[in-house]
Amino acid sequence: MTQVPRRPLTLRDVSEASGVSEMTVSRVLRAHGDVSQMTREKVLLAAKELGYVPNKIAGALASQRVNLVAVIIPSMSNMVFPEVMMGINDILEETDLQPVVGITDYLPDKEEKVLFQMLSWRPSGVIIAGLEHSDASRKMLKASGIPVIEIMDIDGTPIDCAVGISHRRAGRKMGEAIIQSGYKKIGFMGTKMPLDHRARKRFEGFTESLAKAGIEITDHEFYSGGSALVKGRDMTRDMLERSPDLDFLYYSNDMISAGGLLYLLEQGIDIPNKIGLAGFNGVELLQGLPVELATMDACRKEIGQAAAKIICDKLEGTFVESDKILELTPTLSRGATLRKLN
Amino acid sequence: MTQVPRRPLTLRDVSEASGVSEMTVSRVLRAHGDVSQMTREKVLLAAKELGYVPNKIAGALASQRVNLVAVIIPSMSNMVFPEVMMGINDILEETDLQPVVGITDYLPDKEEKVLFQMLSWRPSGVIIAGLEHSDASRKMLKASGIPVIEIMDIDGTPIDCAVGISHRRAGRKMGEAIIQSGYKKIGFMGTKMPLDHRARKRFEGFTESLAKAGIEITDHEFYSGGSALVKGRDMTRDMLERSPDLDFLYYSNDMISAGGLLYLLEQGIDIPNKIGLAGFNGVELLQGLPVELATMDACRKEIGQAAAKIICDKLEGTFVESDKILELTPTLSRGATLRKLN
């Protein structure tokens, strides 16, 4: 039976167990500097026997290097940020950098707190969602002296670098596609905007493009709370009761649009001829619905990958300063809920 | 324009700017020990002006306390672990502890690596999914000398504490409910088991209960990769082509069962009379399907909360040693896809 130690093991313990100086033990364990094969084996054996786990706190303090990348995102619950994380992971896995995630719940105050916490661990870089931050947050980020990549959005002024799509343009593009398809009475459902800047920008771009065609939104509804099927279902029912003449429904995310879709199908409504619909994000999870949804993918994984890559390049000094803003282009999937151009 | 500093600020900088000793500055910033109102204000002002962010690395090394809780889970992509995280957050938010997440992708090797990385930051506690770990992992956990809570599952021997449900019992319970409802030709669809011990245990419990009723599974299919609607749809179609006489389909998670449900509805099959179905997890996200799915909730949030609570209690020394294993009881929702008892 292994005894639970009263004190965690240190390099010194390994040093004594192997009869090699602490310094050499450190070199072996970090695979850094020349050590003879024999010494190396002795040390490795001793470390394994003891079950030694190096203390990164001490290591980081001494070396002034922390192989952590702070990733600050609003939420984990709607499937879009997990996909960004996967992109980040793809790249960081090849390096010795490790992502550490902080959640803001779309709250600037919480963002500030989380950021402060994160920065106090002196990470090697920060990836943070959005371009809108409190003054204090911007100040902290600037003062940190580490690479800062703002992701998801490029409609604004980045602190350092930005990788994302133009949500304004995305909204506009969807608006244009809808109008070209001949829809005229359009309803919108989405999250309450003040919190979610990207949803707001999409909405703005959307209404702009409608305005150009001389169309105004017929009805709209904003909700708060998680984006679930049932939310989309209920909002859609309510809206159609209120405004029975709608011929198109634009949703700020795929999950609620899927809820709406299921409701419309149940009602036996002809999609996309009587009513068309579209969502946003292009979440893979929802592939397999009875009717393929029109949506626009937000390049989530690519954004994560590109952001992580920039961090790596900056740390290696191979970053090209001209590439401070990377705009990706979302592709529109017409699915089967947006009728053919007429 | 703020100048990017060549070197991060230290306590000494705040000390000099405020004319107060480093020690007192430290006391103010940690709200620890008595400091006069005047000194406190001077220090706070100076710190804010400079934009000082404390160095937790140094603080942790000096105090030998790290307010981090390592949370090690298999995946973030199927909505069950994010909910566990929320439960953990609920509790930790009230304390000064911070969760740090590591992902294992259900791979023991990766779990070992992630665990090693995590432990090298000397966290105050570990919450880890499952009871099955490599020998090396178990050894590390035991040797760490910190609270270790294994979550999700209680069918096995915990290292220290365990919070979860009995998946074997859950599978058995669902099997019994299905049999009582009069179904006889039962198909099973789920993840490839060797990776996912909890799915395996549910499956074992399930087949056990069928066996007791003298029934054997008629057909089964195991898949790997993400659990998406389309997966459930395709597997269901294939299975029904292969075994058209099935009258019940049991899925190892809600997402694939939702895919199956949508497929069956499209085919105009009478649910739950011709064919019944059930999933597992009770994910909120899926509320709002055309027909409410039979499922069993896995107490995800409660598990997270309970695990975090135990960590807190252990750190405060208020943990009652008799409560090392906490078994929660999943509730069966019959939905509308499991016909009434006959």
Added chain:
DNA sequence: ATGAAAGCGCTAACAC
């Protein structure tokens, strides 16, 4: 190829 000394930025413990 290996070791010795100094110190990373902070806090515990003890003075005053």
Added chain:
DNA sequence: GTGTTAGCGCTTTCAT
């Protein structure tokens, strides 16, 4: 209420 001293466990640097 405030200051001083001595480390925390490692890595850097320089010596051998």
